[in-house]
Amino acid sequence: MEIQRYFIEFAYRGTHYHGWQFQKNAHSVQAEMEKALSVILKQPSYLTGSGRTDTGVHASQQFAHFDTDLNLDQEDFVKRINGVLPKDIAVYSLLKVKNDAHARFDARWRSYLYRITLRKDPFEEESAWLVYHKPCIDKMNEAAKLLLDHEDFQCFSKVHTDVNHFNCKIKEAYWEQNDHQLLFHITANRFLRGMVRAIVGTLVHVGLGRLDCGQFQEILDSKDRSQAKSASPAQGLYLCRVVYHEDIFI
Structure with a gap:
């Protein structure tokens, strides 16, 4: 199956995170979301966010993109990933986008x-x-x-x-x-x-x-x-x- 790019719309309470971006020795929102995404897709998965937020900063609307060869159903995906994510991170929607769309550069x-x-x-x-x-x-x-x-x-x-x-x-x-x-x-x-x-x-x-x-x-x-x-x-x-x-x- 062809590779498809998706945007995730999500929110998080940043109190217990060292910001959005992955860091080797710190707890980040990106690390939690990639872990949950890998569980749902049953393969290593990586996210590119629309931008980074600093330690303790929140997001009521944030976007990130990822690629997969799976055909994902939005409602099913949102329900399943929210069941895996911690309570201070929530996914709101899954959006199919063109394969050259970029969560950061197209904002x-x-x-x-x-x-x-x-x-x-x-x-x-x-x-x-x-x-x-x-x-x-x-x-x-x-x-x-x-x-x-x-x-x-x-x-x-x-x-x-x-x-x-x-x-x-x-x-x-x-x-x-x-x-x-x-x-x-x-x-x-x-x-x-x-x-x-x-x-x-x-x-x-x-x-x-x-x-x-x-x-x-x-x-x-x-x-x-x-x-x-x-x-x-x-x-x-x-x-x-x-x-x-x-x-x-x-």
Whole structure:
């Protein structure tokens, strides 16, 4: 039978994982999923994800692709693999795609959500950043707009990263309040390692009056990670949407 490529749509709670990507001496989401996939397909199986997430970061929508010579039924596959996966990883769908489709390189836009809680909540200890002093959303949104007119985000990237350039196109970045939660939404064509958490941490300084928009612009122009503020905690960050061209799906 011919080789067929499939996309898996899935989600995970990243609390107990050292990120998405396989690591030799650490527990990763990729390792758990490849193990489950190999059990279901009864052959060694490997996944290529749409992108990596750092230790402790969650995903409410993530994609990965794999190849197989088996003709898979979506409903049966989803039921079986969810029966093998641990409770903090869930597969939502199996999608047949063209054989040159790529989960990482064909992603057009990626969106992240960052959750801040303004009150202590035992149910959000591992899913949001607790901030006792409420930052000003208007000031943070004013600064966030500056991101849309910028291209080089080296100042918000982890150092010693293996990228060829630091350019990203951000098409939306804004804060909203939902009861006791502050939610940051950001969408771009690509993200650098640690970028969203560094942006959030720096914007919160703006919201607390420790920086103004002029200083935030100076940080953007500096291309220097040491000029930006400390990254926000991992537990508040979620990869929440990955968008592809429709023509890759069969």
